[in-house]
Amino acid sequence: MDFHLTREQEMIRKMLREFAENEVKPLAQEVDEEERFPMETVEKMAKLGLMGIYFDKKYGGAGGDILTYAMAVEELSKVCGTTGVILSAHTSLCCAPIYENGTEEQKMKYLPDLLSGKKIGAFGLTEPNAGTDASGQQTTAVLDESGENYVLNGSKCFITNGTVAETFVIFAMTDPKLGNKGISAFIVEKSFPGFSVGKHEKKMGIRGSSTCDLIFEDCIVPKANLLGKEGEGFKIAMKTLDGGRIGIAAQALGIGEGAVDEAIKYTQERVQFKKRLSQFQNTQFQLADMHTRMQAAQYLVYAAAMKKQNHEPYSMDAAMAKLFAAEAASDVTRRAVQLFGGYGYTREYPVERMMRDAKITEIYEGTSEVQRMVISSHLGVK
Amino acid sequence: MKIIVCVKQVPDTSGKVAVNPDGTLNRASMATITNPDDLNAVEAALTLKEQTGAEVVVVSMGPPPAEGMLRELMARGADRAVLVSGREFGGSDTYATSQILAAAINKIGLEDEDIVLCGRQAIDGDTAQVGPQIAEKLGLPQVSYAAEIVKDGKTLTVKRMLEDGYMTVKVSTPCLLTCIKELNEPRYMSVSGIFECYSKPYEVYDYETLKDDPLIDATTIGLKGSPTNIFKSFTPPQKGAGMMMEGADKATCEQLAGLLAAKHLI
Numbered sequence: 001m002d003f004h005l006t007r008e009q010e011m012i013r014k015m016l017r018e019f020a021e022n023e024v025k026p027l028a029q030e031v032d033e034e035e036r037f038p039m040e041t042v043e044k045m046a047k048l049g050l051m052g053i054y055f056d057k058k059y060g061g062a063g064g065d066i067l068t069y070a071m072a073v074e075e076l077s078k079v080c081g082t083t084g085v086i087l088s089a090h091t092s093l094c095c096a097p098i099y100e101n102g103t104e105e106q107k108m109k110y111l112p113d114l115l116s117g118k119k120i121g122a123f124g125l126t127e128p129n130a131g132t133d134a135s136g137q138q139t140t141a142v143l144d145e146s147g148e149n150y151v152l153n154g155s156k157c158f159i160t161n162g163t164v165a166e167t168f169v170i171f172a173m174t175d176p177k178l179g180n181k182g183i184s185a186f187i188v189e190k191s192f193p194g195f196s197v198g199k200h201e202k203k204m205g206i207r208g209s210s211t212c213d214l215i216f217e218d219c220i221v222p223k224a225n226l227l228g229k230e231g232e233g234f235k236i237a238m239k240t241l242d243g244g245r246i247g248i249a250a251q252a253l254g255i256g257e258g259a260v261d262e263a264i265k266y267t268q269e270r271v272q273f274k275k276r277l278s279q280f281q282n283t284q285f286q287l288a289d290m291h292t293r294m295q296a297a298q299y300l301v302y303a304a305a306m307k308k309q310n311h312e313p314y315s316m317d318a319a320m321a322k323l324f325a326a327e328a329a330s331d332v333t334r335r336a337v338q339l340f341g342g343y344g345y346t347r348e349y350p351v352e353r354m355m356r357d358a359k360i361t362e363i364y365e366g367t368s369e370v371q372r373m374v375i376s377s378h379l380g381v382k
Numbered sequence: 383m384k385i386i387v388c389v390k391q392v393p394d395t396s397g398k399v400a401v402n403p404d405g406t407l408n409r410a411s412m413a414t415i416t417n418p419d420d421l422n423a424v425e426a427a428l429t430l431k432e433q434t435g436a437e438v439v440v441v442s443m444g445p446p447p448a449e450g451m452l453r454e455l456m457a458r459g460a461d462r463a464v465l466v467s468g469r470e471f472g473g474s475d476t477y478a479t480s481q482i483l484a485a486a487i488n489k490i491g492l493e494d495e496d497i498v499l500c501g502r503q504a505i506d507g508d509t510a511q512v513g514p515q516i517a518e519k520l521g522l523p524q525v526s527y528a529a530e531i532v533k534d535g536k537t538l539t540v541k542r543m544l545e546d547g548y549m550t551v552k553v554s555t556p557c558l559l560t561c562i563k564e565l566n567e568p569r570y571m572s573v574s575g576i577f578e579c580y581s582k583p584y585e586v587y588d589y590e591t592l593k594d595d596p597l598i599d600a601t602t603i604g605l606k607g608s609p610t611n612i613f614k615s616f617t618p619p620q621k622g623a624g625m626m627m628e629g630a631d632k633a634t635c636e637q638l639a640g641l642l643a644a645k646h647l648i
Contacts, residue, residue, distance in 0.1 A: 008576050011457060015571040049573035062573035 003299070005067075012068050016075035019048065028080035031208030032353050037164055038208055041083055046117020051090060054309075055099055059111035070250040070305040074298075077254025078261065081357030082208035084254055088247030089160040089209075090114070093365075094121025097169050097240040098187060101228045110167055110187060122165035123244075124156035124188075124214050125237050132370055134171075134237060135180045139216060141172035148223055150174075150186065152216040155198065158364070162212035163197055166190045169240070170214070171233045183233035187225040194219030205356030242315045244365045246308060249301045249321035252361035256294045256329035259336035259354045263287060266340055266349075277339065286339060290332045297325035316378035323371035326361035333358040383436040383495040385427040388483055388516065389420040389455065391448045392506045399617045416451050419501025421568040423561040426531055427499055428459045428569065434533065436497075437461045441486055443471060443479060446586075453579045457571035462583040464490060470589040473605030476507070480515030481602050485595035486587050487520060495536055498558040502527060510560070517558035519597060525551050526560040 005013070023044055031038045045051055053069040055061025069091060077084030095114050098106060113119040130136035139154025152172050159168075168188045175182035188195060198213030228236050264287060267277035277283045300321040307314035333355035337344035344351045362368045393399065393412035400408035416424075427438045440455045442448050443466040452463035466486045474482060487498060498520075500513030510526075517524035529548070530541035538557065542549045543564055553559075571579075592598050601607050625641075627634055642648045 007453075008580065011454060011571065011576045011579075012573065014454075015457075015573075015576065019570055047572070048570055049575075053573050057574070063577050064573050068573070 003302075009065075009068055009071065012064070013071055013075065015048070016072055019044075020075050020079045024076055024083050025079035028082070028350065029347075029353070031080070031082055033207075033347070035202070035207045037210050038080075038083060038086075039164070042086060042117060042120065042164075045083075045087065050087065051117030051120075052095065052111075052115025053091065055095060055111065055115050059099070059107055060113075060115040061111070062115075066246065066309040067302060067305040070246055070301055073247050073250035074254040074257070074301070077251045077357075078258035080208075081251060081255050081354065081360075082206045084251040085160060085206050085209050085248075085360075086120075088244070088251055089123065090121045090165075092244040092247040093123030093160070093240060094165070094167060094169050096243050097123070097185065097227065097236055100239070101185070101232075101236050102187075105224070106187060106227070114167055119166040120161050120164050121167045121169070122159055122161040123240065124159050124168055124170040125241075126156060126158050127154065128157055132367060135183070135234065137171060137173045137183055139170075139172040140176070141174050141184060141186065141221070143174075143223070144220075150221045150223060150226070152186070152188070152194070152219040152221055154216050156214040156216075157198075158201065158211055159214050160364070161210055162214060163200060163210040168214070169227060170216075171237055172216075174230050174233075178231060180234040181231050183237070184230045185227040185233040185236045186221050187227055188219070188221055192219055192221060203360075205353070205358070205360050207356075241365055242318050243308060245318040245322040245371070246301065246304050246314075248361055248365045249297070249304065249318065249325040252322070252325035252329035252358060253294065253297045253301050255354050255358045255361070256290075256297065256325070256332040259329075259333040259351055259358075260287065260290050260294055262349070262351055262354070263290065263336040263339045266343075270341075270343075283339060286335055290335055293328040293332055297321070297328045300324050316375055319366070319371040319374040319378075322361070322366065323368050323375070326358070326368060329358040329361055330355075383434055384439060384490075384493065384497075385430055385436050386439045386441055386487055386490060386492075386496065386498045387420070387423050387427045387455075387460070388498065388500045388513070389424065389440055389442045389451070390417045390501070390504045391415070391442065391444050391451045392417045392504050395505055395617075401615060401617070414447075414451070416455065417501050417504045417506075419503060419505075419561060419563060421501075422563050422565045423499040423501050423559075424455055424458060424460065425566045425568040426528070426559075426561055427497075429566065430497070430531070430533060431459065431461075439464065439490060441466065441483065441490070443467070443474070443482055443486070449584070452584065454571060456579040456582045456584075457575040458569055459572075459575060460582075462585075464585050464587055466587045466592070468588040470600075470604050473608060474603060475608035475610035476509050476511040476515060477609055478603045478607040480512045480519055481597050481607070482592065483512065484516045484519035485592045485597045487516065488595055488597070489587060489592060492520070492522075492556045494556065496556045497538070498522065498556070500558065500560045502560045502562045513558060513560040520558070522556055522558045523553050524558045524560070525553050528559045528561050529564045531559065531565070 049062035052061040053064040054066050057063045073084045073088050114121050141150040141152045170186045170188045174184040194217045196215045198215045201211040267283045270277045304317035304321040336351040391414045394415045400411045402408045438460040440460045441464045503510035525540045527542045528540045529543035532539045536555045
């Protein structure tokens with residue numbers, strides 16, 4: 001396997017580092033403290049083409065590749081986990097399913113605004129009673145008498161980008177008798193009658209990202225907005241989440257790497273017993289382990305991204321990347337707080353935020369337990 | 383209409399500065415960046431491009447690896463790039479460099495509405511001589527220290543930032559301006575720009591390409607054509623952070639006088 005980045009990818013990384021350092025890092029603490037969605041950052045990202053990295057120029061994308069997208073989420077997450085997930089949810093969970101499953105008309109109608117960052121996208125699958133068991137969808141979609149519109153009723157929860165998004169990919173039961181095969185996917189606009197945004201969650205980490213309920217009360221969705229065919233929703237959701245896992249794995253990777261960077265810097269400055277912390281073997285061994293874990297995570301994440309780019313099966317790779325990167329990020333950020341000691345526990349230093357941000361990567365877009373289910377099923381272990 | 387921007391790849395002096403025993407910079411051991419003032423010149427060109435549809439051409443004289451910098455500038459939005467590179471040009475001082483760059487600009491071709499932009503000065507030599515010398519050699523009107531540029535047809539209104547104030551000058555094209563950091567905030571490379579930059583036109587001008595220009599002869603280029611001799615180069619000591627005091631009242635004045643007296647300055 002070729003682990004070398006192309007010259008374009010190297011250049012992207014350089015641009016992303018400058019952007020993250022100058023534009024994203026200075027806001028990271030503030031958006032966390034104030035639980036504020038960093039809209040100004042999204043606008044700047046849009047100008048650079050970051051809201052549509054790997055999509056066709058025909059639809060307003062930047063014409064890049066999936067590894068570049070993963071690197072973007074990684075570099076942003078190094079300094080701000082919130083910004084990383086905003087990009088990941090928008091790209092992987094809203095733009096991608098429309099791009100991969102939409103009709104030409106749907107793509108021409110919705111992608112240009114999403115990929116240029118004029119509008120933010122979100123994805124609604126999870127419900128209060130349908131989390132890991134996504135097949136337990138209670139939101140319904142019924143074709144009205146005219147046969148022109150679906151009427152949606154129900155609610156969704158924990159929707160990333162929910163309060164700021166204008167375009168949603170929503171899942172609902174069109175035929176409850178059929179179970180998974182009765183689920184369909186829809187493109188829903190914020191302005192559709194009967195659609196509203198519910199309560200905003202107060203979270204442990206990624207506090208600048210918006211997470212909320214979506215409510216559908218006789219919400220009218222034109223038939224033309226059915227994504228894929230009726231009954232294909234579950235398949236679309238699972239395929240979308242396979243791709244999404246690359247994004248979240250990249251977010252976890254970035255958070256962990258960011259914590260290693262901070263710990264290396266801090267332990268070279270902090271003096272105890274007349275020695276820099278970095279001169280103690282415990283510190284050296286901790287940092288060696290932390291870096292090794294994140295490097296291994298990077299290989300898994302990049303391999304999954306390259307397989308998706310090459311249209312090879314990547315579902316198990318994405319699951320392994322997310323599982324490993326998320327657990328590595330949680331471990332590494334916790335160790336970083338320990339190396340910082342008392343200061344690490346204060347909100348003056350970024351590592352406690354990174355530790356809180358890392359935890360969610362083990363939970364959303366498929367918990368670590370779900371990733372293990374996916375991996376073992378690919379191994380044929382029953 | 384065309385805007386030609388002269389740019390230089392320089393050592394990143396924000397990192398470690400390495401000096402050879404003979405006093406010259408050890409460029410090989412230092413990371414390189416695009417000279418900061420030159421980025422302001424490129425940004426000014428890209429802004430004018432957005433307003434007028436002008437073509438932006440970036441030109442640099444340097445060794446072959448300077449291609450990377452030129453590609454990055456195309457990723458920011460420049461349309462094409464020219465690298466002036468050849469053994470014969472090595473060791474050039476500002477006099478010889480401006481001679482060569484002027485010949486390169488002649489080769490690219492300057493038309494009636496065209497503009498040449500340079501950064502004010504490079505952070506490695508800090509001379510601020512190359513831009514003005516190019517203008518002299520091409521017989522172009524020049525405006526240095528541009529902090530604001532407004533284009534109206536063939537007339538540019540340029541606000542120059544001087545030490546003690548501003549001076550507004552009108553100049554007609556073709557002309558050369560040198561740009562300062564107050565002019566604008568350089569943009570980042572864009573994702574699509576990066577994926578396009580290796581397919582944009584890129585040319586290398588060597589000695590053979592430029593030798594017929596009257597400005598180019600062995601006595602005016604390269605080390606032999608450079609009247610400058612370097613006696614010593616050094617890293618200037620870092621200035622400490624300044625201290626700002628605000629207020630027009632007596633207490634502030636007394637505080638200031640006290641501070642100056644404590645340092646035995648008054």
